[in-house]
Amino acid sequence: MTAQPGLVIGYNGVHPFSEVNISDRGSVQDLLRALLDPLEPFFSPNRARVRVPGATGVRFDQTASEVEGICRPLWGLACLLAGKGDYERAQLWIDGIKAGTDPENPEYWGYPQDNDQRMVEMCPLGFALAVAPGLWASLSEKERQNVENWLGNSINQKNMPNTNWLWFRVFANLGLKKNGGKFSQQRLDSDIEHLDTFYRGDGWSNDGPEHIHQMDYYSSSFAIHFLQLLYAHLAGDQDPERAAEFKKRARLVALDLAHYFDQEGRAIPFGRSVGYRFAMCSFWGALAYADVELPAPLTWGMVKGIVLRHLRWWQTQHNIWSSSGTLTIGYSYPNMYMAENYNSPGSPYWACLAFICLAVPETHPFWTSKEESHWAVIPRTRLLRRPGHIMTNFGGHCMLLSSGQACGYPMKGTHAKYGCFAYSSAYGYSAPPGLFTLEQYALASQLGLSDDGGEYWKTRRISEYSGIETRADDKPVLVSTWKPFPDVHIKTYLVPSEEDRPNWHIRAHRIEAGREVMTADGSFAICNERTADGRFLGLYDAASGEGTQPRLIGHYDVTSPEGWAPGARGAFAVSKGAVGIKALESEEMGRRAMLVNADPNSNLLESRTTIPTLQHTINRGSSVWYISAIFARPAGPGVEKEAYLDGWDHPPGIPAWLQQEMDRK
Structure with a gap:
């Protein structure tokens, strides 16, 4: 009617x-x-x-x-x-x-x-x-x-x-x-x-x-x-x-x-x-x-x-x-x-x-x-120096990499509205419906840190420094420094998508931890519903072109082995397109991949979402490098379901300039 x-x-x-x-x-x-x-x-x-x-x-x-x-x-x-x-x-x-x-x-x-x-x-x-x-x-x-x-x-x-x-x-x-x-x-x-x-x-x-x-x-x-x-x-x-x-x-x-x-x-x-x-x-x-x-x-x-x-x-x-x-x-x-x-x-x-x-x-x-x-007629990449953004349009969506912005007062969800690393026209940001565990924080396109075993999490809100810098071949990189805790110092590098890797962007974090912290590095959030019956996504099924890898456990269960994978293998979810995240640094770092079953109504575009995430614990007094490759291939005109994961098995390598900076430190 x-x-x-x-x-x-x-x-x-x-x-x-x-x-x-x-x-x-x-x-x-x-x-x-x-x-x-x-x-x-x-x-x-x-x-x-x-x-x-x-x-x-x-x-x-x-x-x-x-x-x-x-x-x-x-x-x-x-x-x-x-x-x-x-x-x-x-x-x-x-x-x-x-x-x-x-x-x-x-x-x-x-x-x-x-x-x-x-x-x-x-x-x-x-x-x-x-x-x-x-x-x-x-x-x-x-x-x-x-x-x-x-x-x-x-x-x-x-x-x-x-x-x-x-x-x-x-x-x-x-x-x-x-x-x-x-x-x-x-x-x-x-x-x-x-x-x-x-x-x-x-x-x-x-x-x-x-x-x-x-x-x-x-x-x-x-x-x-x-x-x-x-x-x-x-x-x-x-x-x-x-x-x-x-x-x-x-x-x-x-x-x-x-x-x-x-x-x-x-x-x-x-x-x-x-x-x-x-x-x-x-x-x-x-x-x-x-x-x-x-x-x-x-x-x-x-x-x-x-x-x-x-x-x-x-x-x-x-x-x-x-x-x-x-x-x-x-x-x-x-x-x-x-x-x-x-x-x-x-x-x-x-x-x-x-x-x-x-x-x-x-x-x-x-x-x-x-x-x-x-x-x-307009270029697919543009630097917006005043707001502090690198804008790209590759792989089926417009994306905004951001550093340095913050609301003038600590409004509800301000870290999600201004502090995320990436914002997408296809995968809206997620605002936290609660403040207890990753499911409620819904850390899409954010790095969260917890010093209490994973109950409360802090993310980037205020950057002490942010700027668009250039590295090899004058390619733009968005750099920021920030402190989620007084004794935890982070330098973040955001590397935009390019024409030869349209569905990937890279973010790197140099973390110096004065206390033991758990970390959670989230990709974009994506719809957590199967087309056929509306139920949560199961293990990835190539025939239906939907599902996750590893298995989405949910219900606050973080102990089941089948819900975890090595960071290099990564985690992805496929429904309305595909999103995922992989660890590019040495496997000795030990980051592990999993799916966060985000609390309902956290995301702007989808009421039920899951977030492929890398997790790790940094010991007190340690300094580490995280290099994350984030995959995003939205559904859209001319994109067949069978093609959603095209490119997932071929993540970008660590840029040479970044490897040099890692070697120096």
Whole structure:
């Protein structure tokens, strides 16, 4: 059956969002309508609040959560109306704005306090006032005063976090300014001047002051670059110098950001707030909205392809919806483990940023150009020096090697969101659902160390040093130094995939241990389900093209001999493609390979996963080298099951330059 607006999605239901044939501007308008329609039953009586299904708590008050519910969809609705589209339920939001900003209305949103979540939601409201035709005109004089008081006066008098939030105050003032309302030009200018101190060069802005190294989707699509481009469009006539600078930065960073999106439209999940889902592509629509001159070799057909393929991929993720048809907290399925403490049930609708393309005129080459693939012209390897990444696209997925990034505060799962060695568009990162044993830590693409026999584990979170260096033949290597314990020193080398070994990358660790530590070096996580019956993977069966080697024991059993193999033989798992890990150093080191049966719902993409892992114990006072070869060959168009393990029996050797460094130490 197919769900219709207002109906509950049943056992075999398909969300209307997934049934839209995305091909042109009109179809993307339909896609947005399919996203907004299910919200109607959850409006409050006076329309000022939307209580999106899900009774989960959040770090701010319930009213602010319900303000998110009505304001975040405004990103999409405002873009639809700005592009001369229509929506039959638009009056719900107009009525809600009137009621929510009226202090005499029982559903009044309330003035913000310092660092209040309401300030975030002022950004889409300010943008909507600036671009949606007739919204300001529909307000009476009294209603305009209410909006001015709530949107402008209150936010201009409060403290805000020293982050991308400052852009939200800019847009609150800009929305009023565009309509002749009361606003603060002084606040607007001073906030942009301060935000400029976040700029680091090469087009990249940091999400915060200089001592923080955090360049994730907030630096591009969720906030900073996105809002810079919207500002350039809306205020460029009055502030041409800034507008030109923001467009220049966008041209510089576009060639970097193109490497985050693979041929199938998948983005590489990295950092926090990836529960905003298809907002990941909003930078590209904003390029068109600001009419930026694209850097060669990108074309508007390529930009269009990035956006539409990304939206189409999300159409295939059928588990992102509640039974009522609303977005859930999570990524490819509902998941609170990966959520931040600021993710309310209404929070995922920041995804509506993706619909900035609907505000782009239908005559713009973004819409008139034929879709193209950017991978036909951009290099398969690129160094991103500002964020500290080496980007590759080999073997069926985009991959990001990373060192040095860290969130400015120790948020839940921060070591997984920023500290992993590798991030993949095909194999999302895993956030720990608990803090007890490897099954709960789910150390995908991480090296974990334990000094208590394997109960608690520490991984890389803060790097004391990180940098992209070159070795033989000027090939790039990502190097970092870090200390999981005060007396355990680690130097990590990340060697990217190459064309002649497209499914392998190498990571090497020089570990000096001042205490005895157990170690666990994890590959990517992969789906732990058999196609035929959904049960856990058994021992690898070539006939079915699924299974593990050695056997996946699970149930916290780490003693069964059949669950272990020599490190040189390695461990792999095959289901939706294949992942694995092998030890390249001397067998005398004694690392052993096994499969970690990760706790459910740890991974972003798959709710049941296993992680091929190498384990070892380092004696106190010892210094060792670990050289791990990590295999990843995703499923995809043209890849037969029989070919998933192609190349597994031919791992790369230790690079000569690395062997020389090992010999010196």
